[in-house]
Amino acid sequence: MKKVSILVLLSLSLFGCGDYSSSKHDVVNTLGTIKNLELLEKFTEDVSNNKDSEVHVVNYTDEGDPVIHDLKYSDEKLSSTIDTRFDEFGDHGVIEDTCKRIKII
Structure with a gap:
């Protein structure tokens, strides 16, 4: 399924989860505090310059569970993978998609 854009919302949660640990190479959003x-800015710049790149974004829910969003740009293709398997109240799935552009709000 093609989407016109990816919407990366970095506004989720407060606490970390014991089953998953983010790394210093991740963009981490904890209740609006973004590390x-x-x-992410470098990734969008790379995409604008048609340069292969990827970024790993971890958004924590109000309950402290991570929702992982991987973005990858390669061979002029932009792919998005959202992993909610660590989210206790989520759908425990992985959603993969390809997009035409990225838009950060």
Whole structure:
């Protein structure tokens, strides 16, 4: 399924989860406090310059569970993978999609 854009909302939660640990190479959103935002900015810049790149975004829910959003740009294709398997109240699935552009709000 093609989408016109990816909407990366970085506004989820407060606490970390014991089953998943984010790394210093991840963009991490904890209740609106965002660490490593420059990694997401670099990714969007790379996409604008048609340069292969990827970024790993971890958004924590109000309950402290991580929702992982991987973005990858390669060979002029933009792919998005959202993993909710660590989210106790989520659908415990993985959603993969390809997109034509990225839009950060």
